[in-house]
Amino acid sequence: MTTDFPVLHYVGVPRIDLNKWTFEVSGEVAHHLILSHAELMALPSVILVSDFHCVTGWSRFDNRWEGISFNEITVRCNPLESARFVTISCDDNYTTSLPLDQLLDDDVLLAYAHDGRPLAPEHGGPLRLVVPKRYAYKSAKWVRALKFTTEQEIGFWEQRGYSNSADPWKEERFGRP
Numbered sequence: 001m002t003t004d005f006p007v008l009h010y011v012g013v014p015r016i017d018l019n020k021w022t023f024e025v026s027g028e029v030a031h032h033l034i035l036s037h038a039e040l041m042a043l044p045s046v047i048l049v050s051d052f053h054c055v056t057g058w059s060r061f062d063n064r065w066e067g068i069s070f071n072e073i074t075v076r077c078n079p080l081e082s083a084r085f086v087t088i089s090c091d092d093n094y095t096t097s098l099p100l101d102q103l104l105d106d107d108v109l110l111a112y113a114h115d116g117r118p119l120a121p122e123h124g125g126p127l128r129l130v131v132p133k134r135y136a137y138k139s140a141k142w143v144r145a146l147k148f149t150t151e152q153e154i155g156f157w158e159q160r161g162y163s164n165s166a167d168p169w170k171e172e173r174f175g176r177p
């Protein structure tokens, strides 16, 4: 376990101008959304405490995440029957994807604060996904867009050999060809 919070990403921390920043929801949805930072911050918020497990072996326990429940987004975009997966795209061109039913779990959120402070840029500020029941490569930092899809698009690390299902309790670290 670890009490400090390791920083892990494959390129540098992107420089983000909040005045130009938007959050977009597209694909298999009834309502395509484009929200400014202010509009996103005005949505109802939740605080959820969860553990964080990196596939390389470290975990950080009892993170107090504050942000927008994933459910809150689906209430607004209204996914179509055909929506089964969601691709998450980030400012560093990182992507990952998850089945929609896993994102609807009540511990999943788009977080903008961690342990009582605004989420630091190196940890994904202004907005990151948090999926406690999956390895942390599913918890995308610097999230800019969600795309609801019928077929699953394979993400950055998943294309490079990490498990697509990413369940830490089953120790699903690596994908099978």
Ligand SMILES: Nc1nc2c(c(=O)[nH]1)N[C@H]1C(S)=C(S)[C@@H](COP(=O)(O)O)O[C@H]1N2
Residues within 6 Å of the ligand: 005, 006, 007, 008, 009, 010, 011, 053, 054, 055, 090, 091, 092, 094, 122, 123, 124, 136, 137, 138, 139, 140, 141, 142
């Ligand atoms: N956009 C983006 N999100 C990302 C990554 C990345 O490289 N880019 N790395 C992932 C990996 S492998 C881990 S372990 C966690 C690390 O989060 P942290 O740096 O806040 O500890 O972020 C995940 N989210």
Ligand SMILES: [Mo]
Residues within 6 Å of the ligand: 008, 054, 055, 056, 136, 137
């Ligand atoms: Mo990771």
